[in-house]
Amino acid sequence: MSSVKTVLASIRIGWYRDFGWTNPVTGFLMKTIAPVASVLSASIVYWLGSSAAGSFDPSHVSYIIVGAALYSHVAAYSWVPSQAISEGKWSYVFPQVFISPKSSTPFLVGRCLASFVTSTLTSLISLAFAYYVAAAIFKSSIPFIVTPLSMILLLGALLANVPATLGLGILLAAYTIFASKFEWALPTYVAGLLMVFSEALFPVSVLPWPLSAFGNVLPFTQFIRAAREAVVYGSVSAYSYYVGYSLLGGLLFLGVSLWAYRWAERQGRKKGIIDRKVV
Amino acid sequence: MLSHEPEVRVEVQNLRREFDSKERKVVALNGVSLKVREGEIFGVLGPNGAGKTTLIRILSTLLLPTSGVARVMGFDVASEPEKVRAVINMASGAERAGYDYISARGNLWFFSQLYGLPSEVAKARIKALSQLLGLDDYLDRKFYMLSTGYRQRVTIARAFINDPKIVFLDEPTIGLDVMTAMSIREFLIKEARENGRTIFLATHNMAEVDTICNRVAIIDRGRILTSDTPTNLKRSLGAPALVMEVSPLPVNLAFLGAVEGVKGFTTSVDEERGLARVQVVVESEECVRRILAGVPASGMRLVSSWRQQTTLEEVFVSLVGRGFVEREHEVGE
Ligand SMILES: Nc1ncnc2c1ncn2[C@@H]1O[C@H](COP(=O)(O)OP(=O)(O)O)[C@@H](O)[C@H]1O
Numbered sequence: 211m212s213s214v215k216t217v218l219a220s221i222r223i224g225w226y227r228d229f230g231w232t233n234p235v236t237g238f239l240m241k242t243i244a245p246v247a248s249v250l251s252a253s254i255v256y257w258l259g260s261s262a263a264g265s266f267d268p269s270h271v272s273y274i275i276v277g278a279a280l281y282s283h284v285a286a287y288s289w290v291p292s293q294a295i296s297e298g299k300w301s302y303v304f305p306q307v308f309i310s311p312k313s314s315t316p317f318l319v320g321r322c323l324a325s326f327v328t329s330t331l332t333s334l335i336s337l338a339f340a341y342y343v344a345a346a347i348f349k350s351s352i353p354f355i356v357t358p359l360s361m362i363l364l365l366g367a368l369l370a371n372v373p374a375t376l377g378l379g380i381l382l383a384a385y386t387i388f389a390s391k392f393e394w395a396l397p398t399y400v401a402g403l404l405m406v407f408s409e410a411l412f413p414v415s416v417l418p419w420p421l422s423a424f425g426n427v428l429p430f431t432q433f434i435r436a437a438r439e440a441v442v443y444g445s446v447s448a449y450s451y452y453v454g455y456s457l458l459g460g461l462l463f464l465g466v467s468l469w470a471y472r473w474a475e476r477q478g479r480k481k482g483i484i485d486r487k488v489v
Numbered sequence: 490m491l492s493h494e495p496e497v498r499v500e501v502q503n504l505r506r507e508f509d510s511k512e513r514k515v516v517a518l519n520g521v522s523l524k525v526r527e528g529e530i531f532g533v534l535g536p537n538g539a540g541k542t543t544l545i546r547i548l549s550t551l552l553l554p555t556s557g558v559a560r561v562m563g564f565d566v567a568s569e570p571e572k573v574r575a576v577i578n579m580a581s582g583a584e585r586a587g588y589d590y591i592s593a594r595g596n597l598w599f600f601s602q603l604y605g606l607p608s609e610v611a612k613a614r615i616k617a618l619s620q621l622l623g624l625d626d627y628l629d630r631k632f633y634m635l636s637t638g639y640r641q642r643v644t645i646a647r648a649f650i651n652d653p654k655i656v657f658l659d660e661p662t663i664g665l666d667v668m669t670a671m672s673i674r675e676f677l678i679k680e681a682r683e684n685g686r687t688i689f690l691a692t693h694n695m696a697e698v699d700t701i702c703n704r705v706a707i708i709d710r711g712r713i714l715t716s717d718t719p720t721n722l723k724r725s726l727g728a729p730a731l732v733m734e735v736s737p738l739p740v741n742l743a744f745l746g747a748v749e750g751v752k753g754f755t756t757s758v759d760e761e762r763g764l765a766r767v768q769v770v771v772e773s774e775e776c777v778r779r780i781l782a783g784v785p786a787s788g789m790r791l792v793s794s795w796r797q798q799t800t801l802e803e804v805f806v807s808l809v810g811r812g813f814v815e816r817e818h819e820v821g822e
């Protein structure tokens with residue numbers, strides 16, 4: 211038996227879990243509100259600031275819309291494995307999954323992928339929505355490449371970034387095995403760090419060294435750069451470089467995270483906290 | 490009937506588990522050894538804090554032992570957990586184990602997929618198990634909509650979804666109404682008898698052990714005191730227990746410790762009637778006479794007294810000197 215079945219079942223249970231408490235349309239709209247709001251508010255803050263300084267540049271708006279939509283995309287689904295553990299300790303689903311033949315890793319991967327799909331849809335919606343609203347209220351044309359090729363490249367970047375985000379998710383999950391304190395605050399911390407370090411709203415080069423160097427090596431930074439190449443700047447060669455970096459860096463990071471998670475599981479079994487709510 | 494010697498499915502040798510709590514080290518299991526075979530319903534009976542849950546957590550690969558060996562189907566739980574997991578399942582009566590906003594069927598389907606069941610097999614098994622457990626009409630309700638009893642039936646169904654060789658159940662009927670508890674027990678007996686499944690049951694419910702277990706290990710403070718069939722254990726006591734109602738409160742039973750042939754006693758207070766009911770495990774009829782004579786001598790009034798068929802409670806009292814409730818209070822001190 212392979213782990214694929216467990217991954218697929220966990221994707222499905224993830225969707226049911228997210229949308230089962232209401233009808234799917236309401237559930238989806240609820241999930242769309244937050245990214246739309248964050249993308250819009252980031253661009254409006256820029257607009258207000260730059261207009262006051264008399265330096266408004268529509269291409270900066272594209273820069274911000276893409277960055278804001280995608281860093282919140284990463285934050286939204288990287289948090290899910292950790293959430294699956296903390297809620298799973300309360301509902302006792304997690305210990306039950308843990309003692310199944312493939313144990314918990316394929317489950318966490320599945321839950322994370324389910325959320326990836328949902329979050330991909332909501333971020334694309336927030337991108338499009340923010341683009342139209344920004345163009346209307348700033349009364350200028352916001353540069354944005356919308357062609358079949360650019361859309362495929364954007365999707366490619368989103369997919370290439372999955373290993374890195376999964377890696378982040380699994381790493382947060384390893385932490386959650388030990389402490390469910392502050393686990394509810396993790397998405398806020400992660401979103402905040404990503405906003406600063408992944409070139410979401412401003413170039414990492416404005417950060418002082420070594421923070422700038424740290425931001426520069428993150429696969430998430432490369433991912434956001436690749437997405438901007440796809441839909442704002444249009445250089446396929448730059449895109450390929452960033453996507454490749456994001457994918458390979460992500461795989462490396464995922465490998466390290468999986469190793470850390472195995473270690474955490476072993477420690478969890480030793481300490482008896484797989485099925486215990488620790489504070 | 491089984492034509493061969495039933496295979497050993499769970500084998501535990503000198504198992505020890507310590508916990509480091511803030512003030513002190515707690516020894517939850519202190520050298521536990523036991524063997525459980527195919528088709529057995531094996532009970533681990535003991536008061537709260539005796540170590541039952543710890544034992545189940547180790548055997549179901551949630552927790553590592555501090556020392557000692559535990560094998561399930563010959564696989565070491567510490568070093569070969571993935572092999573153990575393929576042949577077991579587990580359920581805890583105190584836990585819900587399901588997604589609230591997903592139907593009972595959806596939850597069962599999810600868990601079946603963790604064991605790689607083909608879709609058709611999973612559907613058939615969900616159907617068969619829910620018929621046996623009287624769940625048919627509840628399968629499409631969301632998990633949180635189910636009453637405690639039905640949620641527990643779903644939990645039990647889940648524990649059998651992968652056709653496991655061994656099922657570990659921790660207090661499976663705790664807090665349930667009599668009818669639900671009864672139908673779960675019937676189900677367990679059927680599963681052991683007809684499918685040769687081994688059911689490893691941890692409980693503090695003596696009547697439950699008495700009605701469904703083929704064998705029972707009595708556990709107290711992390712040690713197994715004795716292990717045999719419930720009938721043999723009760724028979725080993727000899728004389729039926731003496732029950733006395735004495736007043737006034739509070740009663741002073743110190744003299745019982747000095748009476749020859751008293752194996753132990755347990756007391757419960759009936760505030761309303763202003764008396765204490767004392768259950769004494771005795772060795773002989775001579776001993777009973779000495780006790781009855783000792784009551785007025787200690788300044789108490791004997792309201793009534795009778796003899797009682799021995800139960801597992803008396804077995805525990807004879808081994809430990811006190812009953813479950815008193816033992817739990819002692820541990821708390
Ligand atoms: N994580 C833990 N930390 C400290 N002590 C523990 C822990 N888990 C269990 N114990 C202690 O181990 C003993 C056995 O507990 P348990 O196995 O739950 O008993 P039972 O299931 O028979 O009631 C108890 O004294 C309990 O307090």
Ligand SMILES: [Mg+2]
Nearest residue numbers: 541542543659
């Ligand atoms: Mg217990």
